[in-house]
Amino acid sequence: MPTYEHPRPSVTVDVVVFGYDGGSHLKLLLIQRGSEPFQGQWALPGGFVEMDEDLEEGALRELEEETGVKDLFVEQLYTFGKPGRDPRGRVISVAHYALVNLSNHPAAASSDASRVEWFSLDDLPELAFDHDQIIELATSRLRAKVRYQPIGFELLPEEFTLGELQALYETVLGVPEFNKRNFRTRILRTGILEEVGRQKNVAHRPATLYRFNEVTYRRLVEQRDSGVLRRALDFEI
Amino acid sequence: MPTYEHPRPSVTVDVVVFGYDGGSHLKLLLIQRGSEPFQGQWALPGGFVEMDEDLEEGALRELEEETGVKDLFVEQLYTFGKPGRDPRGRVISVAHYALVNLSNHPAAASSDASRVEWFSLDDLPELAFDHDQIIELATSRLRAKVRYQPIGFELLPEEFTLGELQALYETVLGVPEFNKRNFRTRILRTGILEEVGRQKNVAHRPATLYRFNEVTYRRLVEQRDSGVLRRALDFEI
DNA sequence: GCAAAAGTGTTGAACGTACACCCATGT
DNA sequence: ACATGGGTGTACGTTCAACACTTTTGC
Known part of the structure; x- marks a missing residue:
């Protein structure tokens, strides 16, 4: 050639x-x-x-x-x-x-x-x-x-608590701290987290452990791409 | 070398x-x-x-x-x-x-x-x-x-109507048609459009002509980047 | 007057935001 | 008992989404 x-x-x-x-x-x-x-x-x-x-x-x-x-x-x-x-x-x-x-x-x-x-x-x-x-x-x-994409999970161990996930987001985005209540509600509403157990041997109420559910995530993305869009446009401001 | x-x-x-x-x-x-x-x-x-x-x-x-x-x-x-x-x-x-x-x-x-x-x-x-x-x-x-970025304006003439802008968005995104009322409200709320006149010689009520205001846009982006974030996370679903 | 597209008022549901509070565990 | 972080109830304002309506132009 x-x-x-x-x-x-x-x-x-x-x-x-x-x-x-x-x-x-x-x-x-x-x-x-x-x-x-x-x-x-x-x-x-x-x-x-x-x-x-x-x-x-x-x-x-x-x-x-x-x-x-x-x-x-x-x-x-x-x-x-x-x-x-x-x-x-x-x-x-x-x-x-x-x-x-x-x-x-x-x-x-x-x-x-x-x-x-x-x-x-x-x-x-x-x-x-x-x-x-x-x-x-x-x-x-x-x-x-x-x-807008769940890449954050790559930075955490396979199983993590919502507190750890929130700390990661605060670290990556560099913001002081956002409201715990609203963070939980929003992230759980998406349905991409799956409960896998509870913490052991911690000096406070043991947190629920979660795992990222990639299958559910892909299904959501397909629904959005092929279907009705929730927000037409935004400009992210 | x-x-x-x-x-x-x-x-x-x-x-x-x-x-x-x-x-x-x-x-x-x-x-x-x-x-x-x-x-x-x-x-x-x-x-x-x-x-x-x-x-x-x-x-x-x-x-x-x-x-x-x-x-x-x-x-x-x-x-x-x-x-x-x-x-x-x-x-x-x-x-x-x-x-x-x-x-x-x-x-x-x-x-x-x-x-x-x-x-x-x-x-x-x-x-x-x-x-x-x-x-x-x-x-x-x-x-x-x-x-999430106003690149759509590159596809339009310098001056355009909101109807033309909406038609462009519908074309690019491939959706049938979204609500005129809500499109107008959202796009005008951002403040990145600037009135520059009215249509002439059209067989219907002449539309307002707009121009993209890059200065205002940049100011908005800076505000978001350096300041309080409106939505913490989203996943765009 | 009529067709055509521009532009507006309004309303119920969904969501964002904030604050206060209770719960379970180890020391 | 108490420190620590986990987890929940709720209320108010804003935004989303949908629908019906009025306005202005040329023919």
Whole structure:
């Protein structure tokens, strides 16, 4: 198969990995670069895409190679291609973001040459390339998306209480605290949560444990897409 | 500046151009390919990105070269990179979508070798590559986005009536017809429309003409982002 | 006068918001 | 007993959704 003549940029895949451990801050997984350019500076996990792998596949491969983290939710974010964003020449980066619950995925085993660390999202070091811009976009996408798609569940353990879920939303959205009563009513009304038991050995009234019910969620989405729409338009203001 | 050794895929930019002329169907701009592969088949405007241009810039350049259409709203959509999607080898396509009002941008001048045509979105020909998938994604993105961002105005002339705006929403969302009273109330309440006059010489009560007020819109967005949020979460169901 | 599309008043149901209160458990 | 977080009742205002109606133009 002939390949025609034209300039060839390099293509990398990078991943913004958000982690949550139940606290009041989101965490971000970074690696310390072991080689030039930007040697010694912190950067997003990522690297050059192979010729025979899909983009998402490459993102997950690089992530595991560099940090040991695997088995997580990942989605494409945006492709950064401005000339000059990489001193090695024309490098186009297909950025992804990923969500992971830190209690399932331990502290991220450091690899051979480079250090790997979880940073608090609001206390990041200086970053290589344009990775600060990528992180900023990923953060705003996460905040926007968590409102209308149940991706937040990826950041929690399989079973969780409504209190934990509410704390997560408050953390992601960065708001002080919203009303418990109304949060419960709204989230339970959707029907996408399924009771699976109660807490044990806690120094207060044990909370009901819930699990995200993906089947119910998909059914709801189909109903909306194929059917009567509840609100015609909104502008989200 | 050294460039390290690694495989180099080709990178293209493609554009899904949606057009609206006031009717009950959206239109899509396609070109007929003049060379292999897929010679003679219809495809999205697009081509290889140059080494010194940004991705969006390349998309607009290719669009103008191939169809003559320029000066329109364009935004990145998604990057398609599955191995095997192009018979010429590993080709990664950064897909964009664009919106244009057909009364401002005439019928798309055919270029040298290839034909250019507007197709009704729900009556498309067979398409080259995976362009059918790209169009499908662009369509669902448009439908989703029109609900919470005022991109619909890109599809209308500068001045328009509320009736025309409502017809556009009904066309984009593909719903039969929603209540006139409630549509008016909701859209006017946002304050992003500005009165600019009245229709002339129509065989019925002349409608008020409006213009989209981008300044007011930006102010609203800032208020929401930096301030109190109206609805905490939603899931859009 | 009539057709056609613009534009308005109003009402019952659903939802958002806020506040106050009770409940179950470990120490 | 009490600290702690889980969980509920309820009331008021706003928004949604639907329907019927009036207004202004050209022919």
